[in-house]
Amino acid sequence: MTSQLINAILLGGYYAVLATGLAFMYSVMNVINLAHGALIVLSAYGLWLLGGNLGLPLPVAMAIMVVVMFAVGMFLQRVVLSRASGGGELLPILATFGISIILDNLMFQVFGADSLSLAPLVGDLSWASFELPGFIFVGKTSVYILLAAIVVIAGLEWLLRRTALGHRIQAVSQDRATAALLGIDTQRTAAIATGIALATGVIAATAMGLRSAWGPYGGSAQLLFAFEAVVIGGLGSLWRVLAGAMVLAFAQSLAAMIHPQGFLIGGHLAFLAAVFIRLRGGSFDLKSLLGLTRKGATA
Amino acid sequence: MSTPSLTITRSGPTAHVTMTLLAIAAVAIAVIPFVLGVAGSGRAVALLVYILLALMWNALAGFAGLVSIGQTLFFGFAAYTTIRLSDAGLDPFLAILASIGIGAALGWVTSLFMLSLKDGEFAIGMWVLSSLAHLCVNLDPLIQGETGISLIQMNAYALETRSALILWLALAVTIAVIAAMLLLLRSRTGAAITAIRDDELGARSIGVDVLRTKRIVFVLAAAGTAAAGALWLASASNFQPxxxxxxxxxxxxxxxxxxxxxxxxxxxxxxxxxxFAIETWFGAYGAWYLVGLGAIAVLFALLLPKGLWGWIGPRLPGEAIPTGYIIEKSDI
Known part of the structure; x- marks a missing residue:
């Protein structure tokens, strides 16, 4: 029981890494990036090429991919998102979904259907574990992933609240026109924010590749996990994403104990419960749920 | 001084031509079983299913401003209920009709909580629901996970009869859906839908009940997408989740x-x-074909967000499918 609890917490750490980039983009740019999962898978392939084919150490490969994905993010914002968000709320959703379809199938064509893993790149670490009292063994990579989640979230929070760039990003996210009036280069700021979101995706890709094998179409599953963590946690602070990721992991682990195929279903049900609770400001009220009161009409 | 007189009509010559063309197309599709046989009927059903899906997704995204990534919830679930009801002894054609009703009911229940989500959240939220339905269907011992099952009850009908009946049912459903959309758009609710399409905040400020209007469109889209799923199953006769x-x-x-x-x-x-044409010619290219579809869709979203009709429509005299009013002013 204790080991299941610990494993759920570590799984939650993984979901938090996955979800941080998505939440960052959603809270600052007001865009849900439907290509988030596909871009993480793309980063994982990049790491695999640099680490596996060119033989670079994983940290070096990660550093290179962070720069690459930052550039991809800036490109994505300048070429696609800035144009799409000029056409209303719908276009960014449609455009990013289209990009995810392109990436998924392109990666299938280039890398084939084989499942890959980054575990060979770290040698012993992939099976090394800490021993806790009571013969409980905890995989070292999972612990490092949880720590990485905390560091990434703390770093982004610090960036947003304490640095000049972070203040610019917040200004652009709150009111683009006013920010532009104050002399902020809104295009550049938005591009940097997207770049940062995609760069954190490299850490998520590392976590994904170390935890398990992935294939070209793995992006949509990662997107759903990340999205569920964000919705369960709620917006406001990135720390809420960590909480949401933990709830998601617990729900999945609990459901897996009840039924062998219940893992994913448990996560989806936790998402639905979160939607229900948020729907009426935290209180269950069947009457307003059925739309019988005016107060509940959409926000 | 002459007084201007206004004549208000709902359709003009362009609409008459379009309606005539659509009627001719409907008749042409209806006689396919006699001309092109079973294979031709199968392709025609595919075309009608695509038209249904496009109409319904357009109603959601274009009219109600709801982009859903998970309309497969209704598509897949209707196929599943068709299998289940047929297995329980219902005639497969009645099972298809019942599945459309179940799809509408599922849409209504879903709308109760999903419509409170905003843009992107609604989009992926629907995907989560679709994924949940997929997982639950996989748990059904009848379906056996991804193994799937055939709609063997259809074998009660001879192959020629079956394919012709499925085509005529698909045609009837498509015509019914187009008619329903026309009636809806020309009604009072239609004015509300058009107002929301053009400016949701503006519509709300002049007293349009946005939630109710969106719910009507959502339930219609659920029923139409369910119809497409059940018909696709009937035509393919194999259900793999x-x-x-x-x-x-x-x-x-x-x-x-x-x-x-x-x-x-x-x-x-x-x-x-x-x-339909692109799929017929390029469908065999597999993943590259999907890359191309995605790329074209993104290019249209970025460069021509109103699509081909956004370019053709304004160049025609009057609306092709009449949903608005034509007001002519003449001096007496």
Missing amino acids: RAFFGVQWTAYMLFMVLVGGLGRIEGAIIGAVLF
């Missing part, structure tokens, strides 16, 4: 509506016909 809940269907819907023209019935129909 992955083939029905797969995200490629959403990519198809997105392509058809974005290329044809968001927010126009004409656009959805053109997009579906175009997609």
Whole structure:
């Protein structure tokens, strides 16, 4: 029981890494990036090429991919998102979904259907574990992933609240026109924010590749996990994403104990419960749920 | 001094021509079983299913401003209920009709909580629901996970009879859906829908009940998408959950509506016909074909967000499918 609890917490750490980039983009740019999962898978392939084919150490490969994905993010914002968000709320959703379809199938064509893993790149670490009292063994990579989640979230929070760039990003996210009036280069700021979101995706890709094998179409599953963590946690602070990721992991682990195929279903049900609770400001009220009161009409 | 007199009509010559063309197309599709046989009927059903999907996704995204990545929820679930009801002894054709009703009911229940989500959250939230339905269907011992099952009850009908009946049912459903959309758009609710399409905040400020209007469109879209799923099952006769809940269907819907023209019935129909042609010629290219579809959809979203009809429509005299009013002013 204790080991299941610990494993759920570590799984939650993984979901938090996955979800941080998505939440960052959603809270600052007001865009849900439907290509988030596909871009993480793309980063994982990049790491695999640099680490596996060119033989670079994983940290070096990660550093290179962070720069690459930052550039991809800036490109994505300048070429696609800035144009799409000029056409209303719908276009960014449609455009990013289209990009995810392109990436998924392109990666299938280039890398084939084989499942890959980054575990060979770290040698012993992939099976090394800490021993806790009571013969409980905890995989070292999972612990490092949880720590990485905390560091990434703390770093982004610090960036947003304490640095000049972070203040610019917040200004652009709150009111683009006013920010532009104050002399902020809104295009550049938005591009940097997207770049940062995609760069954190490299850490998520590392976590994904170390935890398990992935294939070209793995992006949509990662997107759903990340999205569920964000919705369960709620917006406001990135720390809420960590909480949401933990709830998601617990729900999945609990459901897996009840039924062998219940893992994913448990996560989806936790998402639905979160939607229900948020729907009426935290209180269950069947009457307003059925739309019988005016107060509940959409926000 | 002459007083201007106003004549208000709902359709003009363009509409008459379009309606005549649509009627001719309907008759042409109806006689396919006698001319092109079983294979031709199968392709015609595919075309009608694409038109249904495009119309319904367009109604959601174009009219109600609701982008859903998970309409496969209704598509896949209707196929599943058709299998289940047929297995329980219902005639497969009645099972299809019942599944449309179940789809509408599921849509109503879903709308109660999903419509409170905003843009992107609604989009992926629907995907989560579709994924949940997919997982639950996989748990059914009748379906046996991804193994799937055939609609063997259809074998009670001879092959020629069966394929002709499925085609005529698909044609009837498509005509009914187009008629329903026309009636809806020309009604009082239609004015509200058009207002929301053009400016949601503005519509709300002049007293349009946005939530109620969106719910009507959502339930209609659920029923139409369910019809498409049940018909696709009847035509393919094989139910494999992955083939029905797969995200490629959403990519198809997105392509058809974005290329044809968001927010126009004409656009959805053109997009579906175009997609049918592209699929016939390039469908065999597998993943590259999907890369191409995605790329074209993104290019249209960025460069021509109103689609082909956004370019053709304004160049025609009057609306092709009449949903608005034509006001002519003449001096006496």
